[in-house]
Amino acid sequence: MELAEAKLKFIETWGKLGSEWGINRTMAQVHALLLVTPEALTTEEIMETLSISRGNANMTLRDLISWGLVEKQHKAGERKEYFFADKDAWNIARQVAQERKKRELDPMIKVLNELSMIKGDEKDPQFKTFKTSIAGISKLAGNVNKTLETMIKAEENWFWGSVFKLFK
Amino acid sequence: MELAEAKLKFIETWGKLGSEWGINRTMAQVHALLLVTPEALTTEEIMETLSISRGNANMTLRDLISWGLVEKQHKAGERKEYFFADKDAWNIARQVAQERKKRELDPMIKVLNELSMIKGDEKDPQFKTFKTSIAGISKLAGNVNKTLETMIKAEENWFWGSVFKLFK
DNA sequence: AAAAACTTTCATTTTTTATTGAAAGTTTAA
């Protein structure tokens, strides 16, 4: 396989994975492109390589920046903005974990806490099932939350080292 | 908050979470409904409660069964099928982990392995960046994979106990 | 063997999500 072909394959695969996990395919593709590109790229270059419009490229890049996965760069004497992705997989994972926690897990936990409060007749099977199910999901969400907090702060080797020491 | 209201809130929230994670909102809602319902429900009841069509209910339930989250039940002397969800959050998490691993992580790892094979000029920055990025992602994917394998086989208390012993 | 009770399929429609591109906005340079 040629390098060019491999890059395309990676962009396609990363895009597909993203879309399966609720991340806009184009956004994942732009990220993939930047991941396999040593230099920072301009909007123009990204538009051309991925055949997307200026508007799409602009909004996608803004999104990637808001996810903390891409940063703007400026080259001396040039007006254009360049975009560059952190290539470190652990940083990427932490960043994604942090954002999804903030955007999705934290609000979920908030709702679960509200729902846990509900009072009712302990003899009513409807009530009991509700209580028990919510409690179980709350507990799980709490454990995931703690693990993510640890991960977000952790250094890669320490984290996996810790995990695998026990799992062996 | 009334129980009925709380149920609706849970169904809505679970549906939203699902859609953010690439799972059809209706599918997550049907799952949520079954999670807070002690008895098994018929297609008819699900259709009515969630205001969805017969076709949608049928396909969604089949999907949930294929994810291992819901099972069919038959009541003696009745022709209708009833649907019931496992309420155990750890079972649900394991089941989802197992399916997503199979459907998404495993294929990703396969592609990453192919892409890792590529040979080229170590002096070429394009090539070097590609190699390094893919290697980093591969390593991460491998660690996630191992952790999921452990989790899928694990008993809940042992798993979280192990994780938190180290993280403290 | 025909009707009744129920489930599944799938072409069509609806809804949701993503993309386009031209116009408006902004910043720098002439």
Place this chain on the structure above:
DNA sequence: TTAAACTTTCAATAAAAAATGAAAGTTTTT
């Protein structure tokens, strides 16, 4: 100050995903 270089916005359009519902399929009962 105005033109050039570049970025952002957003109404309109297109594409993708989900939902509908009527017809076809299946199994059981009469």
